[in-house]
Amino acid sequence: MNDASPSQDLAPRGETLRIDYVPRDGLLKLSLVNFLLGIVTLTVYRFWARTNIRRHIWACVHINGQPLEYTGKGIELFKGALIVFAVLGLPVVLAVSAISIAYGPEHPAVAGIQTLVFLIVSLLWGAALFRARRYQLSRTLWRGIRGGLEGSATTYSLTYFGAMLAKSMSFGWATPVMNLNLQQQMTGASRFGDMPFAFKGRAGPLYPAYALCWFLTLGAIIGIGVLLFAGLQPMFGEDFSQWLAELFVGQDTPAEDSWVMVLVVLGGLVALLFVFSVIYPVIWAFYTARELSVFASYTTLDRARFRLDASAGSIIALTLGNLLLWLFTLGIATPYIQQRLIRYICDRLTIEGEVDIDRILQSKAPLGTMGEGLADAFDVGGI
Amino acid sequence: MVQSLYFDGKSAADRPVAVTLGALALRFEGETTAARDWPYDDLAAIETHHPGHPFRLTSKAEPNARLVLRDDTLALALINRAPQLKGGASLKGVAKVAGGIAGGLAAVALAGYLVVQxxxxxxxxxxxxxxxxxxxxxxxxxxxxxxxxxxxxxxxxxxxxxxxxxxxxxxxxxxxxxxxxxxxxxxxxxxxxxxxxxxxxxxxxxxxxxxxxxxxxxxxxxxxxxxxxxxxxxxxxxxxxxxxxxxxxxxxxxxxxxxxxxxxxxxxxxxxxxxxxxxxxxxxxxxxxxxxxxxxxxxxxxxxxxxxxxxxxxxxxxxxxxxxxxxxxxxxxxxxxxxxxxxxxxxxxxxxxxxx
Incomplete structure (x- = not known):
């Protein structure tokens, strides 16, 4: 751009981008090998397993006919996790163990350490997400050019912590604003080579969907509570409220028939919890779909704007399908679950407008040598 | 001859090139690419070759550069000259992994014995x-x-x-x-x-x-x-x-x-x-x-x-x-x-x- 020589070539050039997911053979073999080696190595293989899956899935994502390439290594993830464990996990485990043996497990210092750990983890959670994203982008190549994430993990982490506080203090109502803010930081810091992504937009359009889901959830909770009470009240009549009171006050030797009550109530609670754990994602799929579409439409690269056709129905099908897939294969199908997630995005993402691909130069950001240590330690690694 | 594509690892531009196989090196050149040689010994495959699919290569000297061959005959002839491109599981690789796992398990067993017994x-x-x-x-x-x-x-x-x-x-x-x-x-x-x-x-x-x-x-x-x-x-x-x-x-x-x-x-x-x-x-x-x-x-x-x-x-x-x-x-x-x-x-x- 600082080229001194005058050029007739200054008029914007570019191509439109097209994303395809082109499945390949080998995912079944990968699933079985990962599962078996996971057992044989007492789960330590998980770092290499995750790397193999990414290498496979990345190579299935074709942009204008050229596949993505994943260049990460299992050993990088392993080292990262090892260092985080040595710095954060092991000292805590040793301290708690030492205090438990010397002063007994009920010494207040144990609870103190646990609270402290919770606080530290909460503060670092955002940094973990940020660094994991940076690692993944820096290990993703297209046409020989790698992605990157600029900016500060600390800033993102503090924003993330603040967002969690704001969400809980506002009974969730700050969620759209906070998520937008976080997405803006993350996308705004993302690069392909030296070309930045941009993210700009307002949270307003998210609120109708959020309000719908919020009130539906409230209604579901109240409905389930009423059902529970109405179902049990006639069964035990007057005794029920009295029995509830006794249950919470605590009785040493409950009468025999009250054991029946305990079983019935527990069974009912478990059933309702199960119902709710299905209802909840179904309700919130409406918001998730809206957020995905809106965030995509706020995202630009050069002169191209993204568009994602997410819908509540398709997200419910995706989520429940993945849940069933996981349950019925005992987790062996994890690579297929991840493929479904990536494929969902690829199939529904369109990019309008042009990107001047030839102008994009290689990223100058240094390649870190460590993987997603924090993210793995906190289990937020995602795919 | 089917044209191959060269990405130089410095810019995202794709450069059509013609590839020929020399005695000791693969040579390619194109309109925007001066002729260059990649010695066979330095070559590495990004993934194993599947007939009908583009074959992607890189070279030690230019680790970010990619050469994409779209001609199966050419790819097979190249693999013949640079056998390391064939890829797949080697006996040595499997032995290394098995050795690592066995060593790790032995260490865990020892630690378990110390801690439990x-x-x-x-x-x-x-x-x-x-x-x-x-x-x-x-x-x-x-x-x-x-x-x-x-x-x-x-x-x-x-x-x-x-x-x-x-x-x-x-x-x-x-x-x-x-x-x-x-x-x-x-x-x-x-x-x-x-x-x-x-x-x-x-x-x-x-x-x-x-x-x-x-x-x-x-x-x-x-x-x-x-x-x-x-x-x-x-x-x-x-x-x-x-x-x-x-x-x-x-x-x-x-x-x-x-x-x-x-x-x-x-x-x-x-x-x-x-x-x-x-x-x-x-x-x-x-x-x-x-x-x-x-x-x-x-x-x-x-x-x-x-x-x-x-x-x-x-x-x-x-x-x-x-x-x-x-x-x-x-x-x-x-x-x-x-x-x-x-x-x-x-x-x-x-x-x-x-x-x-």
Whole structure:
């Protein structure tokens, strides 16, 4: 751009981008090998397993006919996790163990350490997400050019912590604003080579969907509570409220028939919890779909704007399908679950407008040598 | 000839090139690319070649550059000249992985042996008394939570007399803290710091003092071998080991394996405590058949379900298989040693009323 020589070539050039997911053979073999080696190595293989899956899935994502390439290594993830464990996990485990043996497990210092750990983890959670994203982008190549994430993990982490506080203090109502803010930081810091992504937009359009889901959830909770009470009240009549009171006050030797009550109530609670754990994602799929579409439409690269056709129905099908897939294969199908997630995005993402691909130069950001240590330690690694 | 594509790793532009295979190197050039050679030895495949799919290459000298061959004939001819491009699992690679896994498992097995088998019993005798005392006090409090501590004066002194009687002929016996709690389930426990708890139900169900003395001797066996201290070290060590293995997660697996390990060591400890009990009773000239009779009472109890918090503790007791085997191992006093009474009838009455 600082080229001194005058050029007739200054008029914007570019191509439109097209994303395809082109499945390949080998995912079944990968699933079985990962599962078996996971057992044989007492789960330590998980770092290499995750790397193999990414290498496979990345190579299935074709942009204008050229596949993505994943260049990460299992050993990088392993080292990262090892260092985080040595710095954060092991000292805590040793301290708690030492205090438990010397002063007994009920010494207040144990609870103190646990609270402290919770606080530290909460503060670092955002940094973990940020660094994991940076690692993944820096290990993703297209046409020989790698992605990157600029900016500060600390800033993102503090924003993330603040967002969690704001969400809980506002009974969730700050969620759209906070998520937008976080997405803006993350996308705004993302690069392909030296070309930045941009993210700009307002949270307003998210609120109708959020309000719908919020009130539906409230209604579901109240409905389930009423059902529970109405179902049990006639069964035990007057005794029920009295029995509830006794249950919470605590009785040493409950009468025999009250054991029946305990079983019935527990069974009912478990059933309702199960119902709710299905209802909840179904309700919130409406918001998730809206957020995905809106965030995509706020995202630009050069002169191209993204568009994602997410819908509540398709997200419910995706989520429940993945849940069933996981349950019925005992987790062996994890690579297929991840493929479904990536494929969902690829199939529904369109990019309008042009990107001047030839102008994009290689990223100058240094390649870190460590993987997603924090993210793995906190289990937020995602795919 | 099908054109190949070259990405130079500096810009995202694609450059059509024509590829030829030389004697020692692959050569390519195009309109925007000056001719260059990639020596065969330096080449690496991004992924193994699948016929019908583009074959992607890189070279040591330009690790970010990519050359994409779209002609299968050319790709196969190249693989012929640079066999390392063939890829796939090599015997050497598999051996390396297998060796790594075997080495890792051996290290884990060694650490497991140290933590579960070797260290606990040794460390149990090294733990400072003040630590054992503090932990024991907490265990006793949480175990007997809500139950009444029985402090009937004459009963307590009868219990003291029983301990003193057991110490006759056993000068090594450590000073003990023995307490009775008003709990409706038959049981007794040994805890760190020479603490022993006996339930009121156990005393109530005993027909003669020798049976209680047998149980006491059994618990003293646990105390003298420091079984509960060893168990504490074992559980802690296993927690540390599991958190290292799993990077801090997976509580379910670790608790299942943990409980299994602990139960197997509990059985071993029970047998050891039985042996110590019989020896203590023989040396003190107390009829060891008291312990045997207690086990028979216990055996009659097995299978009867009991509910509540204390029921869980009995059910752990019930998981010890082979109460019959334990009964068989207990021999009467050898010839020449005459059993002497544990306590007077008045003391026995007082012990029975310790919770009143």
């Amino acid at each position: 070797f260290a606990p019993q040794k460390l149990a005798f090294v733990l400072p008394d003040s630590w054992r005392e503090r932990v024991g006090a907490q265990v006793e409090v949480s175990l007997t939570e809500g139950a009444k501590h029985c402090t009937g004066n004459e009963g307590v002194s009868a219990l003291g007399a029983m301990a003193a009687r057991l110490a006759e002929g056993n000068p090594d016996l450590p000073p003990l803290s023995i307490r009775v709690y008003d709990v409706p389930v038959m049981n007794a426990f040994a805890m760190p710091g020479e603490r022993i708890v006996i339930t009121r139900e156990l005393i109530r169900r005993a027909n003669r003092p020798e049976q209680v003395a047998g149980v006491l001797a059994h618990e003293v066996g646990h105390v003298m071998r420091r079984h509960s201290e060893a168990q504490l070290v074992r559980v802690t060590g296993m927690q540390i080991l599991f958190s290292i293995m799993t990077g801090g997660g997976s509580d379910t697996v670790s608790s299942i394996v943990g409980i299994a390990t602990i139960l197997s060591y509990t059985r071993e400890a029970e047998a050891e405590a039985d042996d110590v009990a019989v020896k203590l009773m023989t040396d003190a000239a107390i009829d060891p058949l008291g312990l045997k009779e207690f086990f028979e009472i216990l055996l009659a109890e097995e299978g009867k379900a009991s509910a509540g918090r204390w029921g869980e503790i009995t059910s752990v007791l019930n998981t010890h298989p082979g109460t019959e085997d334990r009964i068989k191992k207990i021999q009467p006093l050898p010839d020449g040693i005459a059993a002497r009474p544990v306590m007077t009838d008045a003391q026995w009455d007082a012990l029975k009323k310790i919770c009143e």
